[in-house]
Amino acid sequence: MSSATPIPIIDLAGVRAGDPASLARAGREIHDACTTIGFFYIVNHGVPQATIDAAEAAAREFFAFPVETKRRAAVNQRHRGFNALGDATMYQAKRPDYKEFFSIGLELPEDDPDVLAGQALRGPNNWPDFMPALRPALYDYYDAVGACGADLLRAVATGLDVDADFFAPRYTKRMQRTQMVYYPPQPPQSDEDQFGVAPHTDYGCITLLWQDRVGGLQVREIGNDTWIDAPPVPGSFVVNVGDLLARWTNDRFRSTLHRVVNASGRERYSIATFYDPTYIAPVDPRDLGTSEAALKYQPVAAGDYILGRINDSMGYRKKHAM
Template identity: 30%
Template sequence: MITRHISTTTWKAASRSSVRFSRAGYGIVRLRALATLAEIVRSDDTFGIPVVDFGRFRTNDPAAKLSTAKEVVDAFKEVGFVYLSNHGIQDEKINNAFKKSKAFFDLPEEKKAALAWEDPRSNRGYVQQGRERVTQSSDAQEIAALREKAPDYKESMEIGRDWDATWKNQWPQEQDAPDFKSTFLDFFKTCHEFHTLVMRSIALGLSLPETFFDDKIQEQYHNLRLLAYPSIDTRLLKAEGSARAGAHSDYGTLTFVFQDSVGGLEVQNPHTKQFHAATPIPGTIVVNVGDLLARWSNDVLRSTLHRVVAPPAHNGPITPARQSMAFFCNPNGGAEISCLPTCLKEGEKPKYPTVQTEQYIVGRLRATYS
């Protein structure tokens, strides 16, 4: 199936007679008589992840900010994913982060193993290939069986806020990975600042004060994950139940995905349950809703299943190596997550009980790792 990316102007007005899509290859295709995003994504023939120009939110124009906020929230309501262009994070910074990430994963195994991930409360350090098995299951025996039968074909390095009084990051020696620590301390800070902006757009789009979330996320209780997917026999990836990362949702508020050009990320159409490729688009960041934000919004915003598989267009015997970086955004650790006031209709009850951020995320992580 051809991947489609819905342009920012696609669903703005029901009266428009045509819809613009940016397909793989970034040509423009027009489809008649589809006016709203809700109509577009309900069919696998027209499903796409919206592309929103976030530069318009970064202006001082209230009208531009509000219209962009509504586009972001509409994308999260119907798909759970969006591509943000003109996001303000410099290409040079992203490219340098990829370079330093690759240099780390190229280190000898014993150097990386010395930094091993140890505790879900910390969620910091190196995770060797096969240790994590992402899944929607919370049953320890089922996850162990899945890990044995079809492990995730990836390795990762987990980085948290560096000033935490209890949990410390696992940094490689400077001589082993020059500028690794300084690069990712800066990248972590940049992603948090971007998180604040995107959450402000969500607040406006949900008819909340723009700064509603500011004091609920300022502790930077986030996780930066560097990911390396080694080259692999394509037959292994296409075996039943196998994937570079199995189908799952994320845990927190938002996830920012920086991906290279290889591809393989797939997003489930929440309306039909079919998976579609999230083809890399240069200059964009893929952003998706996590489970805590879905709970916070009473499922007004969708936490959508996604996975990493062999790229759809790849038919060779060896699937090439892939790099990505995921910034998992979370509310403050002690934040109590309960239904937002604008996400509950009159007479309606919240779908979920109140949950504390740290307890929820640590519980999910504990089930995920062996």
């Protein structure tokens, strides 16, 4: 499949069908993408278009509410809820990101053992009382993208020459976070250091991004040290390696800088899913074949690493860090 971008497009149809040859081919393609640019698109990913359309419509309806109304579902210490303009500043950025977003995670009741134990970021979602339709639309999307993420990680594992099911027992109670994101048009007179999202790498394992037709996502190409566009490709998700997977692979896989510049003059919407392991899952490069002599990183619990990164970038966490 051709594209107007050097970022590769990988077909998951055969992976989802359980075809061994397709799994091996997708594994090779993902390995090549992740050891070079760190980004790729996936198509035939299994998330129904109707589910995507419903989530997009819900996002547009939610962000159209006045900010005072949206603040009734303001982000809480579990990193669930609404973040207004200025609530997030990427590390080393001079200005807060020019975006609003609403975050959800795995829906867990207050009497869940991990919630009762005080495990960070765990618990029920902070659904808005003013828009009851958001919950079914966004959580259906959350579940569908989670199933896609599980399929995708089988190909990732195959590309790393480990068992295709390597990641499955490390995702039994996943730390998946899904965010609806709204980017207002950036004012024409915006300074060069004002971004929809400032240059950054993602914290976790893999990110699956749906983006509307407006565009604005850019990726830092390492080879010639330039920014290239990651334009919308119909029927696709954009996938990138996060810092946790780069660490897990002992930097064989590349976690690449990316940013959003919404210079279109139009509103932009996206839905980002950070598909991350169970909180206590050990992230140890030796489990993915790194020798003791070559080891760059000591083992870390996935959740502890992600929590530390969230604390560094979210304004509300800096004020009230747990």
